[in-house]
Amino acid sequence: MLKIRAVFALLVPVTHALLRFSCSQLVVERADPLVNPGVLQSPHVHQIIGGNSFNTTMDPTLAPADQATCTTCTFAEDFSNYWTAVLYFRARNGTFKRVPQKGNVGFEASKGGMTVYYTPTLASGAAKGGVTAFKKGFRMIVGNPTYRTEAQAKQFRQLTYTCLKNMNTRTDETLDFPKKPCTAGIMVNVRFPTCWDGKNLDSPDHMAHVAYPSSGTFENNGPCPSTHPVKLPQLFFETIFATEKFADQSLWPTDGSQPFVWSFGDATGYGNHGDYVFGWKGDSLQKAMDSNCNINCPQLKTQSIDVGNKCAQAQKVTEDVDGWVPELPGGMPMS
Template structure:
């Protein structure tokens, strides 16, 4: 999200310890693997778009040294060898075939090859004070947020702030919805994935990759609510923005005749309620903690950066060889669109 100059000046005023990192990550790979939820499985059940360090593999043993094994990262900060990923988005045509929706770089990041924008913050994005003390994630840490099986608003509401924005321009940020936009979006669709900010302080992971994390006791991240006693350690607010270039699919004549929307996640969800994201921590040394303890506003003098060409150059070959660019009759893995609110075939 783009903050105006007055807000930026307030953030950087003397006395504020501001830590708000906003940076691009180019596409590392689009592949049907999921080393967090389905380790060792190739192909995994559905297709993902993945960014970050090139040590990514099918298994991702948490005992391994991700920064030490990576030789490059597709993210701006060259000390960040973490991996970040979401499902991919598809368009379903009236004849029942599917086409993968490409990704666009975010506002201010021209020249970056698709991917996503990643945020690390002391506080939520709309809290311009950014003064909370946070503890950086530890080596081996990993987490997941969302529910791949959610198909109703009530199911989606269990997870705070996993949203969609119908972009009027590249800088549009509101309104945000829990389900897919129901009309063509002039500048694309942005998905937002915000992770919980309270850690139990003990476990680097949990069986469902979520129970070691919790939300504040009340409100959203911007409210500054306290962490629950079960999860007392406040960690950075991790937040993804992914911009899907839906402009080529905006002809109303290509949309369903019954008024429903035609986009579907790669695992078949046509409601949007199953929006989710995965994270494997891989920052080098104490780089992330240094950044969170420093007056960093988007760029950070304590971190090493690389340009778009270097980010774009860091790619790996897919582990699963399948066609992800043509029109296809079924989604990768054999999934078909599942629309609960309004069905169309």
């Protein structure tokens, strides 16, 4: 972990407390228990990480930590599920192929997946009890897959893309897809709101129970609005897609447009979104937040990336999501 700490210090500003860890891929399939509960095949493909209790309903009365037998995450008490859509390469001939994910800096041995962050605050050390960890049954979504304009995307703060010149690139984030080949791939950044109404573990749109600071930002410790007074950790995903595997521009569209498209048919990038179902065991996450753990966290149990890689699920409905296909899985149209 010392190597990870040293490398990570080069990537972000100095912080007082931060959990940063790897979660390998659990399954890639068309399932979404928040937007399409109980449906065996949701409209578009997702990559899911975390505990192996993931299912099409995710009954909020059943704690993932009680149902799961393993997790793909390196913090072994985290049986949460996190998911995003996946990228496809659209070739000049109109066929599609899924872009594989790869491990982040310090987590190169992970099987695809994401890097997950929980940050109490970046402005000053979090006081014990000053940040409330998510509760049993909590879930939320950020972003909207139907959005196709910059103005729409700006309704959500910090859903961005980084065109990686190398694996340490952490500058020049954009709201839309990069327009040129990215030497080391495209990193997708999904940051969730950090204020909670303190009452509802969910809401009909899976968003209304959380909010952004009323002024300022999470990074400068902006205050929460009176409607959502409880401070949450900032939950943040980084997913790196190995788009460099599709750098041959003779395969790119003849009109010069960028060739990557989300599994829900978005070629702009403005539909970026992410989903979360809380599943930490007991009060382990609250202990980490109160302890101001910084990357390494002695208060939490850990497992190796190799162990996390072994935790996996089979698709609930078998479908080819890796080969060349004539259309996006589910027949999702380009929009």
